[in-house]
Amino acid sequence: MAPMQSLPALLDARLREVTGVDPEMRPATKPQFGHFQSNVALRLAKEQGRPPREVAADVVAKLDVDDLCEPLEIAGPGFINFRMRSDVLAGAVSALLEDPHGGINPANHPQRVVIDYSAPNVAKTMHVGHLRTTIIGDCFNRVLSALGHTVIPQNHIGDWGTQFGMLIEEVLDEGLDVSTLSLDEADALYKRAAARFKEDTEFATRARARVARFQGGDEQSLGIWQQLVDISKPAFNEAYRRLNVKLTDDDLAGESTYNADLPVLVKELEDSGVAVVDDGALCVFVEGFEAPLIVRKSDGGYGYATTDLAAIRRRVRELHADRIIYVTDLRQAGHFAQVFAAARKAGFLPGDVTAQHVGYGMVLGTDGRPFKTRDGSAATLGSLLDAAEEVAAPNIALAAIKYADLSNGLQKDYTFDAERMVQTTGDTGPYLQYAHARVNQILRKAEAEGIHWGSVTVLEEPAEQQLALLLSGFGEVVDDVAHHLQPHKLCGYLYDLAGALASFYEACPVLKSEGDVRASRLALCAATKQVLAKGLDLLGIDAPERM
Ligand code: ARG
Numbered sequence: 001m002a003p004m005q006s007l008p009a010l011l012d013a014r015l016r017e018v019t020g021v022d023p024e025m026r027p028a029t030k031p032q033f034g035h036f037q038s039n040v041a042l043r044l045a046k047e048q049g050r051p052p053r054e055v056a057a058d059v060v061a062k063l064d065v066d067d068l069c070e071p072l073e074i075a076g077p078g079f080i081n082f083r084m085r086s087d088v089l090a091g092a093v094s095a096l097l098e099d100p101h102g103g104i105n106p107a108n109h110p111q112r113v114v115i116d117y118s119a120p121n122v123a124k125t126m127h128v129g130h131l132r133t134t135i136i137g138d139c140f141n142r143v144l145s146a147l148g149h150t151v152i153p154q155n156h157i158g159d160w161g162t163q164f165g166m167l168i169e170e171v172l173d174e175g176l177d178v179s180t181l182s183l184d185e186a187d188a189l190y191k192r193a194a195a196r197f198k199e200d201t202e203f204a205t206r207a208r209a210r211v212a213r214f215q216g217g218d219e220q221s222l223g224i225w226q227q228l229v230d231i232s233k234p235a236f237n238e239a240y241r242r243l244n245v246k247l248t249d250d251d252l253a254g255e256s257t258y259n260a261d262l263p264v265l266v267k268e269l270e271d272s273g274v275a276v277v278d279d280g281a282l283c284v285f286v287e288g289f290e291a292p293l294i295v296r297k298s299d300g301g302y303g304y305a306t307t308d309l310a311a312i313r314r315r316v317r318e319l320h321a322d323r324i325i326y327v328t329d330l331r332q333a334g335h336f337a338q339v340f341a342a343a344r345k346a347g348f349l350p351g352d353v354t355a356q357h358v359g360y361g362m363v364l365g366t367d368g369r370p371f372k373t374r375d376g377s378a379a380t381l382g383s384l385l386d387a388a389e390e391v392a393a394p395n396i397a398l399a400a401i402k403y404a405d406l407s408n409g410l411q412k413d414y415t416f417d418a419e420r421m422v423q424t425t426g427d428t429g430p431y432l433q434y435a436h437a438r439v440n441q442i443l444r445k446a447e448a449e450g451i452h453w454g455s456v457t458v459l460e461e462p463a464e465q466q467l468a469l470l471l472s473g474f475g476e477v478v479d480d481v482a483h484h485l486q487p488h489k490l491c492g493y494l495y496d497l498a499g500a501l502a503s504f505y506e507a508c509p510v511l512k513s514e515g516d517v518r519a520s521r522l523a524l525c526a527a528t529k530q531v532l533a534k535g536l537d538l539l540g541i542d543a544p545e546r547m
Helices: 007-019 040-048 052-062 086-098 128-146 163-174 183-199 201-215 219-243 261-272 304-317 330-346 381-389 394-407 429-448 462-472 474-484 487-507 515-539
Strands: 036-038 073-075 079-082 112-116 150-154 275-278 281-284 293-296 323-329 354-360
Touching: 007 036, 007 040, 007 052, 007 086, 007 462, 040 052, 040 079, 052 073, 052 079, 086 462, 086 515, 112 128, 128 150, 128 219, 128 323, 128 354, 128 381, 128 394, 128 474, 128 487, 128 515, 150 304, 163 183, 163 201, 163 219, 183 201, 183 219, 201 219, 219 381, 261 275, 261 281, 261 293, 261 304, 261 330, 281 330, 293 304, 293 330, 304 323, 304 330, 323 330, 330 354, 381 394, 394 429, 394 487, 394 515, 429 487, 429 515, 462 474, 462 487, 462 515, 474 487, 474 515, 487 515
Parallel strands: 112 150, 112 323, 323 354
Antiparallel strands: 036 079, 073 079, 275 281, 281 293
16 A cells, blocks of 8 residues: 555645745634645745736646546635545545555655663662653654654663762672662662762762772672662663663663673774874863863773764664664753764764764743642652642653643643643643544444444545544644654654544534434544554553543
């Protein structure tokens, strides 16, 4: 089957061919203007110095869309109005019902896509930022997988680095048995260690010396480190289970897994001359950045950026990535821009491999400041879920959180307002869940009454036509999200769809109608349910059968 193109896209293409410019098709502002309008004739008329209605008449004469539209109309100063033929709309929805991919267009060129997301830090509780990257990354994973790409999630957990120097010293000083700690207790340990590191110079010196010993392979240090890792992973997994995201232990590729690569990669950089010694440190200078990227500090240590270079190198050479997507806090945008540039310069990231950083904004409280728990401490991922579950059942609370996270532009901060987010009215996750449950209820009732439906055959009412039009555009919206990585487009689409469904119920009785009309309306309901369920699934939101 040819990939499903939305009806507006088909029209757009034909009008573009005739006029040679972007026709700027817009949904009609009133039902009497049909379904779409284009002002292309007005723009061309200005250029050509001719009366717009005359230009419109020319365009209409040249344009062959009889197979899609009712006879075209020229309105007002020279707008062209398009009304889709109802059999075309019906055919589009029926095709959607039969499509094994549920309206999603399989990618023409499936890619290997590495998605770097979640990445919490060992011995630290996951905070609200990790909530965002986990939800957003999971959505990208679902969307790209649905299109037939091979998604390789990489959970780049912070399981290495200088913080382990102070952690290990603190454990030894306190005589702690790390294996018995919960992640929250480890987090408290982290805070104690960090506070001492700041205040106590003797401790700080020991912690620094410990970094070198630990990274040099000291067994006692590595033993404590391993225990910290071992108590952290189950807590991360528990969060993933609670969030209902796809990450598993198979996706773990923490900072420590790149250790052996670091000296090798650094030597490659030195040999090729891409890295040069500056002030004792080995640096890569990249155009457009004031400070160089330090790949080996003057004390011989490697940092966050070197590990990220190693990760890119492995993702390209061993995972054979065609595209690499990173989901982190917006504040790391500069870091990734520089790492990508350095990786290109070093040849680790060839021109045909795309690397994209998707930055997200902060989670704010209703007071407009970074979200805090009631006792005033920075919010953890768990506390946020708890807050939402105080006002709704877990699957609704989760839908509320995920939708609130994804439905704004990712870069924007969003306000965590549990009471508002769990409402079943307005632009919320539970509203979409409710729309799904309600349409399901109609279908269930019909089934119980032994009413059968097949395809969509009759589509005369404007509300039915609007619904059908929207349904025909699902595949394109999903393509768009895969390309531009903006899940709010899918959220907006589903919100519009739920709205069109509500208007349809209002204007068109379903179970109370009869014969072909009833069967056709039920089929329209079934297609809407299918798209709502699939769309919610791509957002990682559960679509309940009842609510
Ligand atoms: N662990 C880091 C953090 O919590 C995020 C790591 C992101 N991924 C990466 N490849 N640097 O901020």
